[in-house]
Amino acid sequence: MSFEPRLPRDDVNVSRTHPLVEAGWLILGAAVAGLLLALLAFAATELVSRWLPADLEARWFGGLFESFVGDETSEEPARAEAARALLARLGAHWPENPYTFHLGVLDDSALNAFALPGGTIVVTRGLLEAAESENELAFVLGHELGHFAARDHLRAIGRGLILSLVMRSMVGAGAGDAVPALSAELASRGFARDQERDADAFALGLVAAEYGHVAGADDFFGRLPDADAGLGARAAAWFATHPVSESRIAALHDLARRRGYPTDGPVAVLSQ
């Protein structure tokens, strides 16, 4: 036996595909798979949110938010009572209303209002104090009622859960940081803007039914404190749940005109 010095081929244990090409295909495949999964999940949540009956929803979720609604003798602004009465009157204009609504006041100086599953509407103290007419407040409350009518809150929870699950599994596999989180943001915000428009339309209908006209309903948006002009607002518009105020007002005027709501009339003053 003797030794013959010979070197073996050194390209056997390495792949011949170009790394960028391989990466490109993998990214494409992952993106397509993620998209399909997300669409499937959205369709599923759509079905569920339509099918879930309201009394079942109230029973499941109602108890969760009692901390918002509970103690009515606690320090609440004087308008809270008026707001509750207003809510009841508005609800009466929605004939198929399956919910029993509760109003909760959040002790926060920011202006915000949101709908929670089970029939709870939460407004902030700041919002109650900033409202200058009853019509405005009626519009805001009506907007939240619109979300309930479209079962938006259920959809939001379902989509949020599924999106975060999908994104977590992809990021967990090392697929990068910026991209998945961003696309999730975009997807959920995009849908939300359509929902907001529908809720606005619903609110307009309720206000018209309650007062006979829609004057004063959109005064609120003209006074919202955030910068309405400039780059900052427009960029933020994509990532905020509510459309930019100008376009929102324009859309409302347009809708009022199309539905034939009178835009003039006495604006009720909100009791102190």
Place this chain on the structure above:
Amino acid sequence: MILSNTETVPGRTIREFYGVVSGSTVRAKHIGRDIMAGLKNIVGGELKGYTELLKEARQEAVDRMIQQAQSVGANAVVNVRFSTSNITQGAAELFAYGTAVRVE
């Protein structure tokens, strides 16, 4: 190509030897197999999916080792050894190495 994990090829004599040749491959499992394995984890038993996967990968590693041996003009690889290592979560390296020789 004759493969053997003994010192010599039984019944033959080694004329020349060329050095160490090796073949390796790194394989990842995919999500589908992972889910099935997770379910199997509850009841126990053979993970057929993984067995198949690793068998294929090991065969590929051996094929690569044979390719290297052919490139030096050997007709047998003796003292073949295998090694499986966990490279990262979900991926393993299958590795085969031996000495390339010419037997008669």
Place this chain on the structure above:
Amino acid sequence: MDPWLVVLLQVAPFVLLLLGTYGIGSALERRHFRLLRARELRSRNLPVATLREPLPGWQVEDCALVTGSCVISLDYFKRFVAGLRLLVGGRIASYETLLDRARREAILRMKESAHAAGYRAVIGVRLETSQIAQATRQGGTAGVEVLAWGTALRLRRS
């Protein structure tokens, strides 16, 4: 500002990082492969075998255990591609080049340390691979170690 511009601004740094690390990583890799080939050519006259016995006809004066090891780390691009691979399965090409480099380097180091100490052959070679470092919380691998060891022989010239 066009919303798509905002998206682009968020995605661009990530893409630049990927391409940058790919460029640097593959340049370093090519250089290493060239050096490996050169060293292998230079050291090809030192016999290396997994055989357990010295060749008949060799007269062994002395022997010693020699080792060679190497830890090579992954660049960001390779880790990213490997992460995507873990979703669909298949061969991870980026790790294969890594392990090839580490293995050849480890064997070369073993040969070179044997040669430097005056030994003229290495038998009984064994190789071992292990994952060394963890890159991220999710457990991606940062480094792989290959260890080669064997018995080096000092031969009496006959």
